Amino acid sequence: MLEGFEEVSDRDFYEKVMASETPSVVLFADPNSPATEDFVKLLKPYIEQYGDKVKFYYMDVTKNTSFEDFGVFxxxxxxxxxxxxxxxxxxxxxPPEMVEQAIKRLLRLS
Structure with missing residues (x-):
């Protein structure tokens, strides 16, 4: 499991992410990939800053297939x-600026 993220699966994706009243960031990743570590490091400050207003999830793409429904490859x-x-x-x-912009858009801050 990736620190700071709650795992989401095919079974609970709709309930936790889509039907939630809380905005969400979902990281679709292979937990063993070095690129995943880079993305997690990038998101850490935003988890700390916005974790009370935004849910941060990750989906292990080696165990799930929902990402295909969203065209994520x-x-x-x-x-x-x-x-x-x-x-x-x-x-x-x-870059961090793009993440900041996306999260502010989620929260209607920009």
Missing amino acids: NFPSAMYFRDTMELDRHDFVP
């Missing part, structure tokens, strides 16, 4: 959800 990738809708996505390790 590059890993790691992050998707940003609010009110059952995808508001943003990063299918690459983005």
Whole structure:
């Protein structure tokens, strides 16, 4: 499990992410990939800063297939959800400014 993230699976994705009233960031990743570590390090400050307002999840792509429904085929990738809708996505390790912008959009701060 990735520190700071709650694991989400195919079974509970809709309930935890889509149907939740709390905005969510979902990291679709292979937990054993070095690129995943880079993305997690990038998201850590945002978990600390916004963790009380935004849920941070990860989906292990080696055990689940829901990512295919969203057209996610590059890993790691992050998707940003609010009110059952995808508001943003990063299918690459983005610069911090892009993550900040996506989270502020989730929270309607920008």
